[in-house]
Amino acid sequence: MKNINAEGHAVVVGASLAGLRGAEALRRAGFAGRLTLIGDEPDRPYDRPPLSKAVLTGDIAPEATTLPNLHALDAEWRLGVAAIGLDREAREVRLADGATLSYDRLLIATGSRARPWSNPTEAGLAGVHTLRGRGDAAALRRALAAGPKRVLIIGAGFIGCEVAASCRALECAVTLIDPGPAPLARILGQPVGEIVAALHRALGVDLRSRTKVARLIGNETGQVVRANLDDGSEVETDLVVVALGAVRNTEWLSGSGLDAGPGGVVCDEAGYALDTEGRPDGAIAAAGDVARFPHPLYDGRPVSLEHWGHAVAQGEHAGRLLAGAATGAAYAEMPAFWSSQGGVTIKSVGLTEGADAMVFAQGSPKEGRFVVVYGAKGRCIAALSFDSGRWLPAYAELIAAHAPFPPIRVGVDLHGLAVLQPGFPEEWTSS
């Protein structure tokens, strides 16, 4: 039998953060065979978080975001060519240029893409942007540097909020539109969403919550000039950013027999991809945005996470797994993310989904610095900080330990914590 680590071929599909860190982990774990990375973009792996912040403000150039390579890869790169099919019986990946690559080990790290505006004609108007890749950021930066009259941002999730703050840093007029009661309320709940709303209003953002864009209108040259809103009003705009979340890149796996779809590539606890019968394929793992896996911290509930730190940790886990060097323990990294908007840093650990209560555990919104802890069924499940990130590791420990909620606070000068309703605006859909 072939010694995979000596003579095998490991193929990584997806040349972004998870794929790069996965490839490095394969090498670190002793994989000495042939290694190929496939990426549909022409660039070497680059870092995405700056694309909605320092790249838009012009503080760093888009091409400066190339990621450091932290371990010698000795890899073959197939960049600018997408994988379009997977044949698990033949153990082959099919590429858009007609080539096929056989593999012994396969890491699926194809990530996600920006969800486009629902009307393709309107989405095709000049001045209508999405933001996901380096090219998107470069195009949006050029448009912002040209001095738009008003930027309209559709969707007040993290990307929409960060873009709004970056636009205000450039002193562009901005309207931010979202159907929810407050920005980020779907993830952080309404009380925190209201604080985010106040932050953006203070930055000078024209925030319209509980509002949807009905139509984008172009002029005779096909340039967007206006948006009609569902409340009957209009916004004159020459630059629209559609920030409606992401779509996982799983279409190329259709027909492969893997359990993959809009929810992601379904994996088992170890990280192996499952087929449609629920059997793990021991040659295939998935990592990053595209992977859907049972999280041990949350009773094995299937989750897929679009976090930077998750792409790193799960990429590394998958690399070790495919090199036969995993410890056998389930992947159980504590979810964590950060965002910075208008000079404020928002950080989070754990997952808020399913929270039935929350407390302001430290600080206060008035000071602009605080920590919120979210609870479900009497246990701590997530914590969030505004400019108080140093406290989060302590709360991460509580979450990992399934500690009682509200968190116990001892001290004669401390009054009890007021337990609030998180007020998520809509039923959680499985995400």
Added chain:
Amino acid sequence: MPDLPPPPDGSPLRVTVDLNRCQAYAQCCYAAPEHFVLHGREALFYDPAPSASDRLSIERARVSCPVQAIRVEDPERQGR
């Protein structure tokens, strides 16, 4: 396509900071003020592609980080 060619001489260092780990102790801002700066209380902005001639100050920033959040690729000394 073979391995990408090695970066040409004078190509920049590559820096990332794990901003989940970063706790805004700002030691990097003292060690390499041209490349690391805090916006507000704890939003760290950094130069992901500093010039190779700034190797020394970047290295100082990397080792002075109390939570070891800074990772650097140096084309001349790969594998850190």
